[in-house]
Amino acid sequence: MTPRIALMGAGLIGREHADLVIAHPTATLAAICDPSPEAEALAARLGVPHWTDYAAMLDAERPDGAIVALPNHLHAPAALACIERGIACLVEKPVADGIAAAARIAEASERTGVPVLVGHHRRHSPDIRAARRTIEAGELGPLVAVNGMTLFDKPDAYFEAEWRRRRGGGVLLINLIHDIDVLRHLVGEIESVRAFTSSARRGFEVEDTASIAIRFVNGVLGTFIISDGAVSPWAWEYTSGQALYHPAQPGPSLFLAGRRASLSVSDLYLWRHAEEGAHWQHPLVREYRGGEISATYVNQLNHFIDVIGRKAEPLISARDGMATLAATLAVERAAHENRTVTLAEMLAAGEVAA
Ligand SMILES: NC(=O)c1ccc[n+]([C@@H]2O[C@H](COP(=O)([O-])OP(=O)(O)OC[C@H]3O[C@@H](n4cnc5c(N)ncnc54)[C@H](O)[C@@H]3O)[C@@H](O)[C@H]2O)c1
Structure with missing residues (x-):
């Protein structure tokens, strides 16, 4: 399987995710959604479609997975948009900007079986x-x-x-x-x-x-x-x-x-x-x-690819991320x-x- 992964938010950490997906031997970067001019230039440089509306991007590109690297208050709506469409997502930490919003993601993921991996990379x-x-x-x-x-x-x-x-x-x-x-x-x-x-x-x-x-x-x-x-x-x-x-x-x-x-x-x-x-x-x-020699963010992406392929349960689910946020x-x-x-x-x- 060559998972096609879309990126929502190409700021500081989103750009890192884009580079990791591009460098990955099996994954491909499906598209980037971020209204900033810098993101548009990045998409052009990487040769991937550029979007300004993430729901429209998900509908048109139908990626296998999506990375949510948006400001915290957009984590819940973006994750829910992925879950509604059956698309596994990696949501950057914190899972949401509050416990109630985190619970909405956890509940939707558990109800539908669409996995959410929270980006607690450590x-x-x-x-x-x-x-x-x-x-x-x-x-x-x-x-x-x-x-x-x-x-x-x-x-x-x-x-x-x-x-x-x-x-x-x-x-x-x-x-x-x-x-x-x-x-x-x-x-x-x-x-x-x-x-x-x-x-x-x-x-x-x-x-x-x-x-x-x-x-x-x-x-x-x-x-x-x-x-x-x-x-x-x-x-x-x-x-x-x-x-x-x-x-x-x-x-x-x-x-x-x-x-x-x-x-x-x-x-x-x-x-x-x-x-x-x-x-x-x-x-x-x-x-x-x-003794193990490996790179944290590459390991996280490898794990996300397994989650997309339903070969692994998320190492940190939305509910787990909610408990970290609550603590x-x-x-x-x-x-x-x-x-x-x-x-x-x-x-x-x-x-x-x-
Ligand atoms: N795990 C880590 O190592 C790590 C490191 C840094 C940040 N983060 C997390 O990642 C998230 C993003 O942080 P950042 O530092 O990259 O922020 P940032 O401000 O650099 O990037 C956010 C990007 O989202 C874009 N954006 C805003 N609204 C949008 C929308 N509606 N649709 C599409 N794009 C939109 C902005 O244009 C911006 O480019 C935060 O939740 C943060 O906590 C995680």
């Missing part, structure tokens, strides 16, 4: 795949605790856009959502969160830094620190070497501790006792659990209202039966 990253395999193999034993960091420095120019200085435009909803998705993928469903935020470094309304405490349904406890105003190598963007716009700085940014052993990610060192019965007064041995919004609310917020509360507020 799940396709070699380091996250290895961590998941190691946990699933029971090498860490039951997980006890997790601790992670996303600490990097965005340039001042990034904040020239007014919306990035206001509540909702900061590291929690733009960046933490990726970390929350990885934590859910590796550790399990989140039960509740507490959080502190600070805007002390930049002084904008929006937070520049947050510390988060997490209780998982399975009893694991977690902490996470995030800031877009700190110079550090401790962020998946650096440690994985897999991000599109950041240098590789190999090392750890996530620590998973279990009853039998611990694992640091992205460097994938497993620490365990050499002998049964050993404890905190005995030395640990360190073993490497990495991220819970952190924002917990910080703002200075209280514990549960995932159940967020889903109920979004008028969703989880």
Whole structure:
């Protein structure tokens, strides 16, 4: 099968998707829909039809799959337009701009059986795949605790856009959502969160830094620190070497501790006792659990092609993406209202039966 994939939205990430589809050995780019002059020029350069109305494009081109790389508020209408036509779609993260809109996508996908894959690309990253395999193999034993960091420095120019200085435009909803998705993928469903935020470094309304405490349904406890105003190598963007716009700085940014052993990610060192019965007064041995060489976004596209061909269930469905969105919004609310917020509360507020 040579799947024909259409692209909706050819902005920053949409252009990356276009390049990936063009470079793929089996997929072809069916068309691009984006009203911007830059997108029109891109379609002409790539020799594919250009559209300004995505519904008209879907009707005329009848692609096998579609990538939704539109602004967040258009994710739900675009995904629903695909589902109505039986077209599998890859919807960029967040799955929608709110829980109710995410629920509409999930419900339509489940009712019709038309698959939706949410673009939480880190799940396709070699380091996250290895961590998941190691946990699933029971090498860490039951997980006890997790601790992670996303600490990097965005340039001042990034904040020239007014919306990035206001509540909702900061590291929690733009960046933490990726970390929350990885934590859910590796550790399990989140039960509740507490959080502190600070805007002390930049002084904008929006937070520049947050510390988060997490209780998982399975009893694991977690902490996470995030800031877009700190110079550090401790962020998946650096440690994985897999991000599109950041240098590789190999090392750890996530620590998973279990009853039998611990694992640091992205460097994938497993620490365990050499002998049964050993404890905190005995030395640990360190073993490497990495080795896979592959590219996250290529892996994601390969998986999407399997989803289009109905050979695989989406690694992250619309309902899964909704839970990641709800947990991220819970952190924002917990910080703002200075209280514990549960995932159940967020889903109920979004008028969703989880
Ligand atoms: N997974 C990732 O690595 C990653 C990275 C960046 C962005 N994203 C997500 O991708 C989405 C797009 O982000 P971006 O940074 O590329 O934004 P962007 O603003 O650069 O691009 C959005 C594009 O959509 C086009 N557009 C707007 N309305 C349209 C419509 N009705 N029909 C067709 N095209 C329309 C715009 O002209 C623009 O070119 C967001 O949801 C964002 O969260 C994901």
